[in-house]
Amino acid sequence: MAVAFHNLNSDSGLKKLDEYLLARSYITGYQASKDDITVYSYLAKTPSAEYVNASRWYKHIDALLRISGVSGEGAGVIVEGSAPITEAVATPPAADSKASAAEEEDDDDVDLFGEETEEEKKAAEERAAAMKASGKKKESGKSSVLMDVKPWDDETDMKKLEEAVRSVHMEGLTYGASKLVPVGYGIKKLQIMLTIVDDLVSVDDLIENYLTVEPINEYVQSCDIVAFNKI
Structure with missing residues (x-):
């Protein structure tokens, strides 16, 4: 059964997230996954120091997205009561361009981190190719x-x-x-x-x-x- 959160930008929503992360490093499983990105995309900013566990988790996912990305599939997560804050998610420029084009064509495609579509799979492949072409290659091994x-x-x-x-x-x-x-x-x-x-x-x-x-x-x-x- 998928993990569910409600209105993550409210005090009650942040409190639930903070309590949930008390004994967990990630939303589901033992590595960063699409579930972490989904929850991350619904938060307008880093949770305040009052929510120590949520703040720690947010900064960690933010660092992963900016440095190495997140590849885990996850087990499924549901966020209700608010819309994703797509501007907050760190993605390469090529992906941003595709996201902007998608927003103009169809509002249903705004959520980049819901169920993975064929377009998203193609975008992921193009991001990987763009990273290689940029000269900032990740060292193997x-x-x-x-x-x-x-x-x-x-x-x-x-x-x-x-x-x-x-x-x-x-x-x-x-x-x-x-x-x-x-x-x-x-x-x-x-x-x-x-x-x-x-x-x-x-x-x-x-x-x-x-x-x-x-x-x-x-x-x-x-x-x-x-x-x-x-x-």
Whole structure:
């Protein structure tokens, strides 16, 4: 059964979304998908800091759309009571042009992130071709990793924990955005994005570094891979 939300730009809608994302990184499943883009497209702006989980999720999806895109199909999501904010969605220029043309021809095509049509599949293929032609090619053999890093307790200095995590330098490893996510009882975990070159960095070796190397193990209790995607 599809997940349903109502009027995401209202206080009640944002509260429901925030509660829903308390124990989830994505709308459905364990990787970013079309369901995340659908919900994202209905939000006029980043949720305020009051909605910490929704705000964290929104910024993460926004970063993925601007950097590497989202390819997961998802399980289905329904948003009622408002129209999608298509201007907020980060897409390449070629896709924007097609969207504008579609709006002029038929208002029914405004929602770019509903059920996938043949036109949308064709547009996705054209976006990929445009990216290759632009000279900004994605290097093959890389993976995007979203990792949860949990401290020992609520007294752990999370700033020093992040500094310790980022102090691990390996050939083929690049650190990205990070955020602190509440997990309960005053404890927060660090959620951080990494990019690795598959032939140079093993995820198992990476996690072992975070758990065994001093002084990192002074702060880090455990590391978990939340999402792993080839790019």
